[in-house]
Amino acid sequence: QVHVASDVDVAQALRMDTYLGGAQPTAIPVGLYTSGGLEAPVYLDADFLLGPEAAHLNISGVSGLATKTSAVEFLLGSIFQHFPPHKGRVAAVCFNVKGPDLCFLDQPGALEDEDRRRYERLGVRAQPFEGVRYYAPFKADGVNLNTLRTHPDLVGDVEPLVWGLREVLDYAEVLLNRDDIDAKADAFIDFLSDRVVDKEFDDGFGGTHRVVTFADLERLFRSIFDGLELGGGRGDTWRTHHIATIRKVRNRLSNISTRCKGLVTDDGPSNDLPWGRFEDRAVYVVDVANVDPLGQDLVFARVVSKLREHLERRDLGVDAVVVFVDELNKYAPGDGPETYVKKMLLDISERGRYLGLVLFGAEQFRSQVHRRVVGNAGTIVFGRMDSDELATPGYQVLSPATKIKLATLPIGELMLRHPHFTQPIFVRFPRPAVLRGRDGVERFPPAADLPFEDAVVRQLVKLDRRVRPNLVKDVIADRREEDVRRALAHTRQTRPQDAFAHF
Template identity: 40%
Template structure:
């Protein structure tokens, strides 16, 4: 007898188990022919059914449909119609549709017993949500349930398809039992980044007993730069609503909202959100100390660059001492020989921290050789380094600032109390490192440095949270398959092997799974597959999938993925709704500088400093007639002052700086610099 709570009796039997000499039922798969009913006609690939085994119920995923008749060859049908397809048949030939069902799990009626017996001939039903959850091992989860996808079965419940969240086990996603997530699919068609965001949001909402944070690298446009902005504007913001409409940004559909409700998730953006980006090359010069708090978002190499964004956008700025450990990745390997490397080690040993320090040392070396020449001595080395090596280093270091593309400044950097990309994380923090405007060496440097420092923090127990998720797109670039190694690849392999024990989880995504290091993908207990190209699907990485499943992966629509998890005996298809945040071009279209007037920028800046700004008409009255560049200049000064500890009302300070409006604005510059103490409080 089949477990009554495991079968949808309202839909009735949708088929009957069939066995033959060629296709016997086994513990892992069986076949059944379908009934001629409305419910049976809804059967499709990926649906889940239940059938009776001996004292047990088998729950299985549909795969490999085939239609059979009693013809021995195609010629028999051709001759029956005399080769004329217009002829009417004397009688309809019987055809049956047969499905292969791959067993997810078998539930014995005695809860103390396990069953691996093949099913017996008998009726097949649609599986209920209760049966699907059992078959996916939910009852055996050691951690909390994290919904990743939504499975839709062919039976109807409450006027729509039966929907079951596809949960994964927290302990097998974030550790310590296993860990890591890998997503594969074609660029632009498989929604890899969207699902990574969806999964992180699901974790944030479903693990209340742990402090969790995420670090993501933005490599494409503005994909991850506006994750704190909702997918639709607040109802009390008509000006914002107009900008959303102009950008063609619509909200979630009713169907997507139903999916969120079925998954038990709220539709909300990431609230604790920070973006880090390097300086634009050439915007800051000089030999003195750079006050990082004075750097505005507009000076950073990011698409989130309006003055109002300075409250959540922060700089990544390096001194020469931060660059020297990566000299082997900056300079051409053929050029970076042992002699050159030895000179770089000399710089590190002498604690050369800045380009200014380096230039001072080069002047000393030049004086050393000049003094020797003046004394008539023939000297070809300095501290064991040949003059040719020193000249070579001088030439290569001359191009270092341009190679680093804004990362490297001339003097020292004072961050003060400003957040840094390698700081400990806060609970539910989403931290994005924007490298989308970089390429080659500087992009590689930032990823290598940030992940390396995070790994060191994890080993020292200084992450600040219980679990940290690191999302790396284009994983085949940073951890490629093959013997070629690099410090970054070695770190990623370490994270995949040991990270779950140090509270680090790697979420990796790539277009070609077969081109990622085997250890990295092999240690991922959870894998997702979107639409895949035919040149990839033929790789051995997909040999465990059936032919039908591989063919499905060639044509998956957006939002539909195949999920494989440590608890699942068979991978399962599911869907997910769009993340409820702005992604891509819509963020810059709505919140970019060309779409914000200066009054809105003032409002947003005041809000970013933790204060409630006045109404838009009041702000517009303040800035009316004042040159926009002057307002921006004063905004930047106010923001920098409050970042450095100034107290009081930032709008009041700005109002004083502008003299109360255009009629009293004298254009003589900021009074903050002339009397900051007077304005405090």
Template identity: 70%
Template sequence: MPAEPFPNVQYFAPYTAKGFTLNTLRSNEQLADNVFPLTWGLREVMQYAEVLLNKDDVDAKADAFIDFIGERVIDREFTDDGFSKTHRVQSFADLEDWFRDLLRTVEQQNRGEHWRTHHVATIRKVRNRLSNISTRCAGLVTDEGTVSDLPFGAFDDRAVYVVDVAGLEEDAQDLVFARVVTKLREHLERRDLGVNHVMVFVDELNKYAPADGADTYVRKMLLDIAERGRYLGLVLFSAQQFRSQVHRRVVGNSGTSLYGRMDADELATPGYAVLSPATRTKLATLEKGQLMVRHPHFTQPVFVRFPRPAVMRGRDGVERYPQAQEMTLDAAVARALRTLDPSITVGWVQEVAA
């Protein structure tokens, strides 16, 4: 592989909470040609509600009602005795309208504390938790259901797709990770992704698959990929400062491992006991750009020198292409329309909108 920048790279980022500009450092207009919005609606998020809901707060009764909504309400014609209209829920705004109609009907008809075996307190709890998703993930999850997604089913060969989640809250980051990786797996199983093999690069994997802590949806998914992803063509590539803090089943299924310079505390953990004292000493004194490679085909560790990057480093890029300031709605619309017609100005947008 030649040491040169990748020729086909696309960046995806959610909007800021205001919804005018993308929540990414790559907001300079000179970089806008390959930066695209990432937004999801109710249908895209509902399958992964478990990632955003606190399992200590949502009990089995609430889970049952959430399943009812997913199976009987979303994307279906739904009505009931006393409802003001027939609902077709396709967005969070539609879901809130459905909840209001449901609770109004229960109160007006004096049905007691239950509706279709579901307790009213459970209904109110689920309403609060689901309605809160679009607020907690503002910019990524939209109330009106607008969708701008990765090109699942039309991936280009040897292309790089970058999802920028640096500006998102932790819950929203978990949602992005869970949905993107799950969709990749589903398409690879059906052989309709557009490519046969995908390498998923994850920075700081110890955050998503820690050695200890709760058994989350994301961690279970990562363990499954690490153990059974090869037959699908799904390869997990990660980087982290502390390998000892990654779940042992992920580490144990790693085919190739690369080690940079590390401190004595990390080298003293049990995961490095298989290395000889001389190798551990060398790892503690590696020069910048040196790496150690471990692979089952090699009986001894191999030390290599990593080439200087052929791309602009992050700090250099920020200095050369500084982040654009928060735009007004008119300026954001004009910038988006300029991809279709470069002559469009903010003044023209203001005249049309007036």
């Protein structure tokens, strides 16, 4: 108890006493402040970190030394342990955008005695995350998962992320806004989405369609083009949509289904995050590290929009969600076109705090991220900074002494700006208690891709432990691969008593 007096002094000096005490404290431990012989915990205010007063966190600093990803992992753990009960339930959605970075959040990592001491001092238990759900698309073969968490001991809890035509069409704007803004194409996509998909539809040339998959849609496109050709002269519009617009939309859609095979599929029902059933203190890792940029954009757009929708209706299952986007400069760059993803990240930054939708972003160079995205972050964190970066106009507010300190900051130390603090505060945080990505792939080397049959066996055994591998191979021996994938998808969706019911 030797600390007590100095802890209180520091709390008062940093004006943390208002949210540390009282009937409903909102303090989240973030690191230890040290000065001379003194060492005291520093807390962020949950109302200003996760809303509604302010929200969002941005962290920047040089690769390897700034400990950006590590700091976010530690802070998420601290949030899960200290999120005040009166604020309800909280979860995190983390996009894994780089190699194995976030693939082992449920595994314990190596800590030193100093780290343990710091955990204790901060009142945070040093433990990996308990409820982690991993989602990854398939590779192009539609049966092997596109992630580095494929070691046989771990792959069992990776859920496939599979979307069909319906899921893609709802966010098709993503595909268009990348390089052009086209109201006509938008209108045609809306028409497909509202009037065609999943409905009995008459093409006007004597054919009836029920479009559920990309393949069905392709059939409809063909009958439209054939119909217009046979119709002779007047044939350049169909249902008020110009044939050029129809061709364009068709190209974009077929583009995504070929570039993102394995995420976007024709083979049966989709498999998605558990909308409406999010669990308290769970982390949902969505692994897009190895997905085509177009597919990454689609995943961001759809996942974040769904989170927003459900939080607005208050039926997500939790009251607040932290969305962690690493390498934010790629997704919300300061220059370049106004993509759908950028607009969406701006929208969270500006309105998310009322909804409990909170963005934690990390990047090497803050100057490369859209100004309003970083500008709306209530809490700003710096690790070791690059001195050229510090010379850019965004850092004019920092004193020369602070800049020198930032450029030489030791590993594991951070500078914090938070609405309650009148000046930047430097803290030390302990290593995150989770297995680092690169240690993870050493301890759990990713499995080689399985041949189609074996991959199907593994998927089916995962769904029903009683299934005998040889029997699966016999059953699928002379089936077409797409039929097998479709049967597998239906099995995943309906979990029948008899695992072979759909085969």
